[in-house]
Amino acid sequence: xxxxxxxxxxxxxxxxxxxxxxxxxxxxxxxxxxxxxxxxxxxxxxxxxxxxxxxxxxxxxxxxxxxxxxxxxxxxxxxxxxxxxxxxxxxxxxxxxxxxxxxxxxxxxxxxxxxxxxxxxxxxxxxxxxxxxxxxxxxxxxxxxxxxxxxxxxxxxxxxxxxxxxxxxxxxxxxxxxxxxxxxxxxxxxxxxxxxxxx
Numbered sequence: 001x002x003x004x005x006x007x008x009x010x011x012x013x014x015x016x017x018x019x020x021x022x023x024x025x026x027x028x029x030x031x032x033x034x035x036x037x038x039x040x041x042x043x044x045x046x047x048x049x050x051x052x053x054x055x056x057x058x059x060x061x062x063x064x065x066x067x068x069x070x071x072x073x074x075x076x077x078x079x080x081x082x083x084x085x086x087x088x089x090x091x092x093x094x095x096x097x098x099x100x101x102x103x104x105x106x107x108x109x110x111x112x113x114x115x116x117x118x119x120x121x122x123x124x125x126x127x128x129x130x131x132x133x134x135x136x137x138x139x140x141x142x143x144x145x146x147x148x149x150x151x152x153x154x155x156x157x158x159x160x161x162x163x164x165x166x167x168x169x170x171x172x173x174x175x176x177x178x179x180x181x182x183x184x185x186x187x188x189x190x191x192x193x194x195x196x197x198x199x
Contacts, residue, residue: 007156012121013149015112016105020077020145021098022065028099031057037096039068041076044085046122047172049074051094059097066104068096071114073105075121078142082130084121086114103148116161117153119168126151 012018021039028038037054044050059065072087078101087096098104107114120126133147156164 007154010153010155011149012105012151012153015109015117015153015155016073016107018145018149019066019104019106021074021100021102021104022059023061023100025060028055028057030055034058035095036065037094038099039074039096039102040099041079041101044074044083046083046085047176048085048088048090051090051096054096065097068098068104071107073107073114073118073121074098075103075105075148076143077101077103077145077148078140080141082127082141082143084118086118088115103143103145105148111158112155113158113161113165115165115168119164120153121151126153 024038028040034056036057036059037051038057039049039054043053068087068091070087070089070091074085074087076082084105105117107117129151130143130147131141133150134141134143
């Protein structure tokens, strides 16, 4: 007999506090000796943030920034690919802010795993919902904050969330291994072709 998993139907606004990234007055230029890292679109991938590529700059303003911390979720407000990215433990003690074109989601409920919510936002039901809600200009689609906050979420119990996250991580590792294998195979074939040409 299959075990029935109770799933709550809810929305992002019920699970997270949603804010926008840090507002810079002009361009985000690197500053020598600056400690603050700024996460921009180019620094993110489905596997997380590449902290080494983030610009280091000074953050000016009257208030102290709400620094990014492990468990925060970044979601791009603009662009044709809108994938959520998790800020994980790799941030360490780094002082970092998100660029203004990101929404920052901070989970406010103890029964929600941020890694699971990232997974959910990147799945077809959430992506399709956002596609329907997006305000498209001719080239780039924009997602408004109310649209993101209203994304429907089917929330299973914590134990089920943990299982899904583990499975997603295993699949990501497998994909990375396959990618490396493909590159190795390509190098072998290239080497073979060069040997034939030199022979």
